[in-house]
Amino acid sequence: MEHATKFYIDGKWVEPASNATAHLINPATEEVFATIAMGSAEDVDKAVKAARRAFPAFSKSSVEERIHLLQKIEAIFLRREREIAETVTQEMGMPISLSTTGLLDWCKVHTAATIEILKNFQFAEKLGTTTVYKEPIGVVGLITPWNWPIGQIFTKILPALATGCTMVLKPSQLTPLDAIILAEIMDEAGVPAGVFNLVNGEGRVVGEAISQHPDIDMVSFTGSTRAGIQISKSAADTIKRVVSELGGKSANIILDDADFDTAIESAVANCFFINGQACDAGTRLLVPRTRLEEATKLAAAAANANVLGSPADPKTTLGPVMNANQFARVQELIQTGIDEGARLVAGGTGRPEGIEAGYYVKPTVFSDVKPGMTIYREEIFGPVLSITAYEDLDDAVRIANDTVYGLAAHITGKNMDTIRKLSRELRAGSVFVNSPDWDPKAPFGGYRESGNGRECGEYGFTEFLEIKAVVGHG
Structure with missing residues (x-):
């Protein structure tokens, strides 16, 4: 150049x-x-x-x-x-x-x-x-x-x-x-x-x-x-x-009335956006406890459906993370999630199979992630999703707000009265409802x-x- x-x-x-x-x-x-x-x-x-x-x-x-x-x-x-x-x-x-x-x-x-x-x-x-x-x-x-x-x-x-x-x-x-x-x-x-x-x-x-x-x-x-x-x-x-x-560690709340097939697929795509390196991504997926296993299986399937390869290939959906330092940090946090008892349901440590060069991370999903775990609290900045169960809507709000960050939050569901009430209770600068298109006139920024x-x-x-x-x- x-x-x-x-x-x-x-x-x-x-x-x-x-x-x-x-x-x-x-x-x-x-x-x-x-x-x-x-x-x-x-x-x-x-x-x-x-x-x-x-x-x-x-x-x-x-x-x-x-x-x-x-x-x-x-x-x-x-x-x-x-x-x-x-x-x-x-x-x-x-x-x-x-x-x-x-x-x-x-x-x-x-x-x-x-x-x-x-x-x-x-x-x-x-x-x-x-x-x-x-x-x-x-x-x-x-x-x-x-x-x-x-x-x-x-x-x-x-x-x-x-x-x-x-x-x-x-x-x-x-x-x-x-x-x-x-x-x-x-x-x-x-x-x-x-x-x-x-x-x-x-x-x-x-x-x-x-x-x-x-x-x-x-x-x-x-x-x-x-x-x-x-x-x-x-x-x-x-x-x-x-x-x-x-930074951000945004919650993505899936309500019980959501279409789980599309909601979970969208949630995984949101978390893995820009190869998992988006500051407002919903990296903490919150689902009703009664539907935890359903959400876990859907999320694992969506993660495994990603196509890894050359970013220059139009078929590629997931490229590498930025550099060697970022790769090492993401690997360390994935291992920490395993060591602290989160349930690994997709991905894990090491490069994806068949990839010998490049800072590629396996698309990774953890379930049974508890508040207090490192992967629940720290911004990972890689394709790593954490799934946590909530008991009711008050519990979902408590979990979502349990963070030092406040950049964004995401809600998926059908009852708009419930969504409006939830959105007012979330301590975040932006609340994205049902995976909307970006509005360039919407103010963007965070709390805390x-x-x-x-x-x-x-x-x-x-x-x-x-x-x-x-x-x-x-």
């Missing part, structure tokens, strides 16, 4: 401040396929200064100008979408059937929703004798994860552009190539110099420099709870806003150790805005 060893700063592709590089490893083959530049605090400072210079003019751009810019980005993205999908599949093992549909669709529906919201968004409103203005917060640092790479980047850059902010993006150092393509798209679209800047690198170097930089007004971060805590600490000295979307703030829709806009009250203006 032409720009893999350069950064995009102030509207130009520039050489890094140092000659530090890193290899990218294809998780399906364990082979190096690219080399990228790794940034430093000096690179971040250059990018921040460019963004600061660009902010006065861009913050005053009209809504019509920003809509036109988003439409140009959208058009160029559509021309390069297949290239982006294939790049993501190579970077992190996402099956091509998902990267060409779900991932790209995410980007497209969020772009369309952002444009629609921007056309009608009220950046000023009258309240009595006061006019309240909603103004761009300034220079924002965007730090994105590897598991939903270009999708999470779109989730952040779209509201930043729409509200008139300028930005410095640090994608995951494990999946930077799709972000480089995006920078090429931004350049071709004519995004003003300094509005969008890209610096690759490690979180402990580039992410830390972004978090601590006094001229960055806000950090939007998606990733692990551990990293989110560190970013908040690093940002504290400069009192900047930190919006974080962190799953983070703070919200992304997507109008609520996503507000995170990038400051509120100014002009009293006596009315």
Whole structure:
């Protein structure tokens, strides 16, 4: 890739401040396929200064100008979408059937929703004798994860552009190539110099420099709870806003009146989404105790029906986890589940039969998982489902809320009165009912150790805005 060893700063592709590089490893083959530049605090400072210079003019751009810019980005993205999908599949093992549909669709529906919201968004409103203005917060640092790479980047850059902010993006150092393509798209679209800047690198170097930089007004971060805590600490000295979307250990409650054949199949697919590496996946499956054995058999069958193989093969439904460290962690947690007495009904430790290379994990299902077990409490981030029985609906709510996280919850059933009551009692930022299609206008974010703030829709806009009250203006 032409720009893999350069950064995009102030509207130009520039050489890094140092000659530090890193290899990218294809998780399906364990082979190096690219080399990228790794940034430093000096690179971040250059990018921040460019963004600061660009902010006065861009913050005053009209809504019509920003809509036109988003439409140009959208058009160029559509021309390069297949290239982006294939790049993501190579970077992190996402099956091509998902990267060409779900991932790209995410980007497209969020772009369309952002444009629609921007056309009608009220950046000023009258309240009595006061006019309240909603103004761009300034220079924002965007730090994105590897598991939903270009999708999470779109989730952040779209509201930043729409509200008139300028930005410095640090994608995951494990999946930077799709972000480089995006920078090429931004350049071709004519995004003003300094509005969008890209610096690759490690979180402990580039992410830390972004978090601590006094001229960055806000950090939007998606990733692990551990990293989110560190970013908040690093940002504290400069009192900047930190919006974080962190880990999850979401419950998926199957009600007794659900169609179990389809409900359990959907639950397994949800847990194994992105090769088991989705932060909002329903990894704790809660079923009525009287139907535990039925659910266990259905879940095991659904897990075993997955097709493992090359992510580039359209027939593949389950690819590898991200890297060797993630593979080792998932293996350790599967073994811990066995050691602590959970009933293994599908999968287990070791690579799947017939696969000699790649970070592939057997699609795994545990039943009889008790609260307090490690696999019940810890985010595994691999294709591992835990099934726990509940006695009644009050018990289901208690079990679902028994977690330090609160990113999402899932409910499947037919009685909507019951579902509405349950959804109000669950301590989670999103509740997904009967496996719905994604709504790009729905706010997304978590309670407790799953983070703070919200992304997507109008609520996503507000995170990038400051509120100014002009009293006596009315």
